[in-house]
Amino acid sequence: MIGWLQGRLAEPWQQANRCGALLICQGVGYEVQFTLKQWQRLPEVGSDLGLHVHHSIRDDGWTLYGFIARQERDLFRELVAVSGVGPQMALGLLGALDVPDLVRAIVHADLRSLCLAPGVGKRTAERLTVELRARLQERFAGLVDPLDEGEVPDADPPGGPTAPCREEVQITLVALGYEPLEIHRALRAVAAAGIEASAGADDWIRESLRWLSRAVA
Numbered sequence: 232m233i234g235w236l237q238g239r240l241a242e243p244w245q246q247a248n249r250c251g252a253l254l255i256c257q258g259v260g261y262e263v264q265f266t267l268k269q270w271q272r273l274p275e276v277g278s279d280l281g282l283h284v285h286h287s288i289r290d291d292g293w294t295l296y297g298f299i300a301r302q303e304r305d306l307f308r309e310l311v312a313v314s315g316v317g318p319q320m321a322l323g324l325l326g327a328l329d330v331p332d333l334v335r336a337i338v339h340a341d342l343r344s345l346c347l348a349p350g351v352g353k354r355t356a357e358r359l360t361v362e363l364r365a366r367l368q369e370r371f372a373g374l375v376d377p378l379d380e381g382e383v384p385d386a387d388p389p390g391g392p393t394a395p396c397r398e399e400v401q402i403t404l405v406a407l408g409y410e411p412l413e414i415h416r417a418l419r420a421v422a423a424a425g426i427e428a429s430a431g432a433d434d435w436i437r438e439s440l441r442w443l444s445r446a447v448a
Contacts, residue, residue, distance in 0.1 A: 264295065320349075331374045342410075357405045417443050
């Protein structure tokens, strides 16, 4: 796997919503894709350039994605691991928001900011917050500002469902149209009501929906 390239920048290109350049390394030319923001900030042709690289291997070909900062590359890998988020959408998210702002938007369930990226709708934004919130809080702890528990779902509720079950419950409730903060409050309330943490996902979903219906009424 290719994780780093250093060479001479040559032939920047743009095709529809994709931006990239040819990087000449020891006589070999590598096509590398960038976010639009990074592409617009590339140095002059002929300049020396070092890149952290994500190397994607698929049946239809190999693709290289380049990032000046390793933190960007690491966050890109987290994004493309989410179901429904492909490399172009991940590049769009990184192009619309700087790394600290993007991490905070995901952790704090700031759906409006996430939807600024091209192709990102409310459902995708919700899935990003559900699937990545805990991992990004741990991995990028220095970028996340602590917020009041009453305002932001910044921790899993005590006594909540086990991890695999919790993910299924969250994804199901997101698909039904509930916001991450509503889901967090429902799980906390259901746990406080005495449901066993080992209960199945169907039980947690049923009790959460019961609580949510009362909360809205």
